[in-house]
Amino acid sequence: MDPKTLHTLEYFKILERLANYCAFAASADKARALRPTANLEEAQLRLKQTTEAVQMLVTRPDLTIGGARDVRTQVDLAAHGGVLAPTDLLDLKSLLIAARTLARTFERLGTQFPTLSEIAARIPTAQGLVDSITRAISDRGEILDSASEKLNTIRRQLRITHDRLLSKLQRMVADPKTSAYLQEALITQRDGRYVLPLRAEFKGRIKAVVHDQSSSGATLFVEPLSVVEGNNEFRELQLAERDEERRILAELSSQVGMQAGNILLAVDLVAELDLCFAKAKYADDLAASEPQLHTIPKTSQGHPGTIIRLYQARHPLLDPATVVSIDVELDPQTYALVVTGPNTGGKTVTLKTVGLLALMAQSGLHIPAHSGSEISLFKQIY
Numbered sequence: 001m002d003p004k005t006l007h008t009l010e011y012f013k014i015l016e017r018l019a020n021y022c023a024f025a026a027s028a029d030k031a032r033a034l035r036p037t038a039n040l041e042e043a044q045l046r047l048k049q050t051t052e053a054v055q056m057l058v059t060r061p062d063l064t065i066g067g068a069r070d071v072r073t074q075v076d077l078a079a080h081g082g083v084l085a086p087t088d089l090l091d092l093k094s095l096l097i098a099a100r101t102l103a104r105t106f107e108r109l110g111t112q113f114p115t116l117s118e119i120a121a122r123i124p125t126a127q128g129l130v131d132s133i134t135r136a137i138s139d140r141g142e143i144l145d146s147a148s149e150k151l152n153t154i155r156r157q158l159r160i161t162h163d164r165l166l167s168k169l170q171r172m173v174a175d176p177k178t179s180a181y182l183q184e185a186l187i188t189q190r191d192g193r194y195v196l197p198l199r200a201e202f203k204g205r206i207k208a209v210v211h212d213q214s215s216s217g218a219t220l221f222v223e224p225l226s227v228v229e230g231n232n233e234f235r236e237l238q239l240a241e242r243d244e245e246r247r248i249l250a251e252l253s254s255q256v257g258m259q260a261g262n263i264l265l266a267v268d269l270v271a272e273l274d275l276c277f278a279k280a281k282y283a284d285d286l287a288a289s290e291p292q293l294h295t296i297p298k299t300s301q302g303h304p305g306t307i308i309r310l311y312q313a314r315h316p317l318l319d320p321a322t323v324v325s326i327d328v329e330l331d332p333q334t335y336a337l338v339v340t341g342p343n344t345g346g347k348t349v350t351l352k353t354v355g356l357l358a359l360m361a362q363s364g365l366h367i368p369a370h371s372g373s374e375i376s377l378f379k380q381i382y
Helices: 003-008 011-019 025-032 040-059 072-079 086-108 114-121 129-136 149-174 225-258 260-286 347-362
Strands: 188-190 193-199 208-213 219-224 292-294 308-313 326-330 374-376
Touching (some): 011 025, 011 260, 011 347, 025 260, 040 114, 040 292, 072 260, 114 260, 129 225, 149 193, 225 260
Parallel strands (some): 292 374
Antiparallel strands (some): 193 219, 208 219, 308 374
């Protein structure tokens, strides 16, 4: 179709409204990229998909794409050796679970919704990836102890070292001999090391390493020499924990990268199904119906036999409360229709309604017209 025609008939506004019904970015991108087809079988398949989705809205209103996320960027990063964050892996898990649920649901509904089931049947599985992510990442995006035996051991040692270190500092804070020199009876941190707030005038009363001082200079934050070894051990374990967490994320990301093709295909097919659901929701809000499409026969002479029968057709971008519906009927023997009348009589709206509804039908969208409306499939609209 000529892009100028699409612009003049405000087809792209229809696509933007359709995109607003999509549940995630990948399907919204598909909605905005939708174009009319001049292939009759393709157009009829699209319309059938929309019709099945409309029926599904009625019989299975609870069915959605679940928590599907658009993970194309994350998958591309992993495929090129990048390391994904825990939240990215959770988004990936949500997408894979939604895809798996849709595939299983349509497997049971194949006879009732054959064209939608055909899409769902092509959804691949990412072998073992959901289980790997579940074992390693909590629903809050935290790396679990169960992610690896090494991480579990490090964290157990970390808790023991942490408790031992704080107990020793707590005894110092509670000791009258030490607490008299402190600005406050508390334990704080500087540069990842546990320290005590020593009053500056008592510097040297506690054998310690000075790490910082307050803005007023009245308080020194010191690490008692008796806890230096404990702080060192605690810090080393923290670094070991960080390294093991990075290794776990890198390993999971590598699994994602190795299955990138299947995951991207799953995103695409879930988006295709979601676009069908979006078309159905849009049709419901427009009180639209499926038109009958006809091919234009090839003839050696005379009129090719085009058909336009639109009953109670409404322009989809006008206010439903005030829009005036029209009937337009051209049978195969009618070569042309001349529309006449005064200014503001609705001539332009009539022309645009016919053109826009033809574009919608060839895009697989139901049209705002009564059931039984028919239209030929046009290669071009001017």
